Every structure is written in structure tokens, then in C-alpha cells.
Amino acid sequence: MTLHLENVELAFDKLCVLNSINLTVETGEFVCLLGPSGCGKTSTLRVCAGLETPKKGRVIVDDVVMTDGNKVMAPEKRQIGFLFQDFALFPHLNVYHNVAFGLKGWKKADIDDRVFEVLKQVRMDKYAKALPHQLSGGQQQRIALARAMAPKPKIILLDEPFSGLDSGLRAEIRDETLHVLKTSNVAAVMVTHDPEEAMFMADRIVLMKAGNIVQDGTPSELYANPVDHFAASFFGEVNTLKGVIQNNQAKTILGYVPAEGFREGEKVDVLVRPQNIKIQTITDQIKPTEQAHIEAARYLGRESLLHIRLENGSGESTHIHARVEGHRLPEENESIMAVMDYEHALVFRAS
């Protein structure tokens, strides 16, 4: 079972929302569409479900064309499950009838079996008679998941399904949802704007920006080898240092970083995550070229966050963050030496 998008373009009136999206999702795979709001991730999901009709391009599910720019299959014929951000439970139906809603044309006994089967999966079988408003947010989310899963869809689409839940509950529900989906062996596509959530859930992450796919890969690929500044900064804080290419190296305030494929003298941004910056105490042996001062130091439990001000000789200053282990914090205004882990530094053309 595969979901396949080919050069999908979508526009609302004249506003282009999706710009040639290509995407493939295999059975059992969990793919996250990740990106800032307005990047087109939800629109992509709606195109898959048939809730939006693309201007161009094809959507294919298991060799069956859902839409090819001329013809379109109605959403009710696609057998694609959809989990909505606001759950969209039918307020006039109880849990049982909500879950049974999609089991059209099933025998009564089969409906009973299937409803309780999925309700058990989400541990809500005791609530069959409850009305949606009598349930907590987490319970509503579980029912919405059960409802989407009940007709045994080949593909399930999830639109920010956890954003309405508080953080403690979110982790729990997220975990459960992942297990339910993984044991059901469906192809799942989830939209989120939270990179941590995407990394937690996804086999593969598709990073989007302004209607385009920026990068498509495993969480570790996206984290370790982002294709650009945007991709790098989306997965957590980065310090940006200005640099200039000299002999295939980027010269920055924290020293030289190997940089292949740039012109001599080109301006670059060198990105380094806070955990890849270390500090050393200044001794007589070590005389750094730059001046580094601690502006603030905060103990965060597992690690500490240091705010460091770097100054080069010519009076330019840069503010960077460093995450360091241990709880011995340097004093404010203490002069230290900051060292960058070159292995993990990323060099991109200056934006």
C-alpha cells in the first residue's frame, strides 16, 4: 500500500498554496509533515483526503488514481482515515455511534465487534454510551482516533492531533497513538509544527516551507545534515556565526571550519548548536584570540545554559548560547574561552 503524490499544485483563488509536491508513503510507515504555520502541510493532507482538489498533479493510492488534475475521486470513496485537529466528533451521537459512523453497509454484529475492538485498542470501551461533551480532551482524541481507524483505512491522516491537549497528557496520548497506528500497519501521515513531536513519532520527516518540500529524510538525517539554514534552525536552536571563506575554510570568530565548495572570499553563515560549544577556563597556557564573557548562566537540570558574548579585536560582538553538562556554573562576567566542535558545525551561503 502506497500513497503517492506527484507534482501536486494547489491554489486558493490565485494564492499558490502548494508548489509541486512529491511524496511517497509506504505501508506501515509513519511520515510527519513538519513546518511553520502556513507552509502548506495541512493543505497537503487535505489534498490526500480529497478535501481539496489540486490544480495540477496526481494523487495515487496503490495504483488507483485519486486525482490527476482533470478528474477527482470524492473523499467518501477514498477509504482514507482523517483525524482532525478539533477531533470533530459528532456532538449528537454517542461514542458508539461516532465510531460506527464510518462502518457503512456493515452487518450489525460486525459493527458491534469492530466498534468494541477499536474502542479497546484506545482503552475507551467502557465509554461507548457517553456523549462527546462528557469526555475529557484526551478521551475525545482517543475516540476520534478510534473513529478514523474503525473502517480499517489503508491510510490515515492526522492533522495536528495533539495540539489541543495539555503537555502531560500529550506525551501519553502521543505514545498510545503511535502504538495503535504501528500495530495497525497503516500508512500514516501526520501534520505537526513541533519538531520534537515529529522526531518522536516519525519514521520519516518531510520538512515544508511556503508550499515547498525543503527536505525529506529520517529524523537523524534532518537533524544532522540539514539542507539549509531553515532546516537546521527548525530542529532546535542554532548559533549563527558570520564567516568568510579562506582556503576552503570558513573563518569565524571562533576559529576556522572546513568548508568545501564555496568561492574564495564568499560570505557564509556557520551554524553550531549550543551543545556543540564548550567552554574552557582561561589559564596562562591558553590565550584566546577572541574575548568571551559569560553574560548569564542558568542551571536547567540535566545541563546548563550559558549566554556568552564574543568580541573580536575590532569591537564586533556576537551573542551565542552554549549548553554544557554539569552544574558548576561560571560566574557572570567571567572571562572564558569558547570552543566550537567543528565536526558538527554547518556552513551555508550567507542568507
Place this chain on the structure above:
Amino acid sequence: MSASLTTIKIKQLLNGWSLFTVITALIIASPVFIVVAYVFVPSGEVWTHLANTVLPNYISNSVILLIGVGLGTLIVGTGCAWLVTMCEFPGRKIFEWALLLPLAVPAYVIAYTYTGLLDYAGPVQEFLRELFGWRSARDYWFPEIRTLWGATTMFTLVLYPYVYMLSRAAFLEQSICVLEVSRTLGRTPWQSFKDVAFPLARPAIAAGTALALMETLNDFGTVHFFAVDTFTTGIYRTWFGMGEPAAAAQLGACMLIFIVSLIALERYSRGQAAYHHTTVRYRALRKLQINGIKQILCLIACILPVFLGFVLPAGILLNWTFATTEWWMTLQFWEFAFNSFILATVAALLAVVLAVLMAYGARLQPSLFTKIGVRAASIGYAVPGSVLAVGIMLPFAWTDNLIDSWAREYLGFSTGLILSGTIVAVVFAYVVRFLSVSYNAIEAGLGKVTKNMDCAARTLGHGPGETLRKVHLPLIRASMFSAGILVFVDVMKELPATMIMRPFNFTTLAVRTFELASDEQLAEASSAALAIVLVGIIPVIMISRTIAKSRPGHES
């Protein structure tokens, strides 16, 4: 496989739902177009004459009436709605439905009643004269009821329930959470009303006020009886008195400017505000506990509209009816009552079914086409019944003649009148006139069903028709019911169109009331008037119950 695919282009242009919406809209709007088309029919000196003499008077009277009734219904309707939804005071449960009662009293009926009560020969002035020993009208001052201000008061008293009903429904449907949020952010109950509840309910309040004002503009019975010259009386006089349908239609077109600005105002106040409730959780409303003097003020605020708008006039009618027992005992009376009831039921059913299908069609395909269609179909409400009647009679008569001459030529017999001068024409007039009443209510109801509900049903394998049946219809049941009752009551009260279009020898209660009251036989008119009022009461109670039940999260 290809059978399950639909061509996108066909889908966008010829989707069955939107096609239905647009075609129905065209049919419904056609009488209005015909009337408007009369603007281009030269009427020569008649128009110049009208413009030079009576037109400024019509305009100023109509404007004053609109402002007065608008403010009156807004304050009374919204205020009472807020009090009974949010405050706890003795008798609140009774007022919840009692405040709707004046809806059962047509403006012309309340006008006849208060005239009988307050004019020189009426019991009030007689009592005062006796009490103070006055001899004639020169001895004292008493407000003259048959004036512009009298008319404004009459309209306010019977039309505020439109605002009350819609704003109360809106208040009930608001999540208590937003109000509690407001309280925790330091707003007093009154400020919460002003800053949160009122703006949230604004679409409903605007819709209610717009309905009340359109009723005001349409009225013929009251202003005719009070001799307040407005567009409606002017149209009537120009048409039937002067025999100038073209000039009458042109006056109607002038009036449309008022209507168009009213509609624009209502739309504007809705704005982008298709407020979906942000929380899916509802709890029973906790009413404000008030005490002492405030409770008494609450009581007075709720008693006054009910008493003046219903209890007093209904009491007077009852009194007169018993004084004139003979007539309502006759078979003729019951025949008129049956005529009214059947007409109202058929028209209400049709109006609701059409409104649901059209509103859903517009929702499925929110294209420019459907939007224009729906707007066009709803202008019928704005056009006075009398003017609408011409717009329908002309094409119907034309069609009848065409069919008749065709039948004579090819079939050898005469078909007579099929459309014009039959019940069909009257019911069509009602649907044209009142479709927007039901449409507004249905559309507001559908607005509360989030778009994701549609999407959820669709992705769970239900087509548009099934989604309507299984999701929307149960969720908008209350709105459908309100819509049906509104149309029913309106048809019961409807006067000018019925007068003109009714089949020969077909009389309804409203027509009978008007005929008798015009002859100053106020007491004799009372039994028919009372019957209209009584029939109106039952559905009014039913509306109230349905609204209270329809609050999401309350098992019905």
C-alpha cells in the same frame, strides 16, 4: 474505477447541489426582478407628481419608523434575552417563553386593539374623564395613539421577539467558558455582557433586528390604519387608488434602497465573524444570583414587554370576542381558520425544505454563483407583499393565458386559470416572501456546524446527501424548527399579498380581520384577530422549548 471519478470541471460548474441552489434562487427571485424591471417602464407625470408631493414625507416617516423600531427592538429584545439566560429571579422560567408571546400578535391587530383602548371613545379616556370630571378633549391632554410614535411603539411591542429569540439562542449556545474567562480577566457581569457575550451574539442580534425592520417596512395594516404615510401605503394608494402599477413599482424600487442598506448593514455586522466556538466543552450555564432591588428591576423589565405586547391586547380581544359571541360560533369562521392553517403549514414546510437544500448547496460550493443566487432569493422578504403580488400575478397570468390558448387550439378545451388566482400562486408568494426567514435561521444553524464535521463525515465514507441527513439535519434541528415556525406565524399574519392574490371567495382570518377593522368594526374583528393570536401562541411555546433543548451537550 472511472465511474467513481468525477471530472473536476463538471464538479465545479454542474454539481447537483449548487445547480439546485442557483435554479431555485432564480425562480424565487423572479417576481422581484419583474418588479424592478418596472423602473424602466415610463410612468411620466405620475412619478414627477409623487416625487414633488408625497415622496419626502414617505421617506422621513419610514426613516423615523426604522430608527425607532430598530432601537426599541434591539434594547428590549437583547436586554430581556440576557436577563432570562444569565440571571436568576422569580418567574424566569415563565418569562423564557412568555417573552416570545407578542410574536403571535400581528402589528395591525395590536394597533386596532390599542386604538380601541386608548382613543377618545375608549375605556381609558372615558375612565379618566369620569374620574376628573373632564367634558371634552379640550379639557386635557392625552397621547394620540394614531401617530408615527404610536406606530413605532406598536411595532416595537410585537417585533422585539425576533431579536429576543435569536439573541437568546445565541447566548445559550455560547460556551460558559468564554464568559468565565471574561470574569477571571476582571470584567464584571455587565462588562462581560458588553465585551464578550454581546459581540459573540452580534450576528444573531443583527439578524433579529434586520427581520424586525423588514417586517416594519412591509407592514400595511398598521400604518394604513394610523394614517402614517410610508412607502407601503403610498404603493398601495398609487396602485389601487390611482391605477398606476408602474409608478407603484417605482416607489417599491425606492423602498428597495432602504432594504438593500438594511441587508448590507446586517451582513456587515456579521462580517467575517462566522464565529465557531473555540471549545468543544459545554457546561450548564450557572446563572447570576441577584437579589433585592435588582430582582424587582429584572421582573419589571420582563413583565412590561409581555404585558403590553401580549397580555393586554389579548385580554381586550378576548373581552370583545365574548361581547360578540355570535360570529365566531359560525361555520364560516372555522372555514377561514382552516384556510389560514393549511396555507401556513404548506408554506412553512416548503420554505424550510428549500432553505435547507439551498443553504447546504451554498455551503458545499461556496462559489460566487451560489452566493449571488442565495442573496437574490432572499430579497423577497424585503419586498412588500403588495408589490410582490404584482411581480407574481403578471407572469402567472401570462403563463395561464399561454397554456389556455395552446390547449384551446390543440386540445379543444379551455384550461382556465392554473396558476394565477389559485392557491398555488398564494403559496408561491409566501415562499418567495418568507424563504429568507427560514434561510437566515438555517444558515445560522449550519454556521455552527464546523467545516471539519463535514470533512469527518466525508472521509468516513458518507456522500454529501448522507452527510446532510446524518450530521447536519440532527444538528440543525432546532434551527429548522425555528425556521418553520417563523414562516408559519408570518403566513398566518400576512395580509397584503393574501388580499390581492387569494382565489375568489377564499378568505383567511387575516383578511377577515382587516376587512372588519377597516370598517371601524374593531370589536367584530376581534374573534378573527384573537384566533390568529392564539394559533401563533402554540408554536411560540414550541420554539422556546426547542431552543432550550438544542444547546449542544444536552441530551434531548
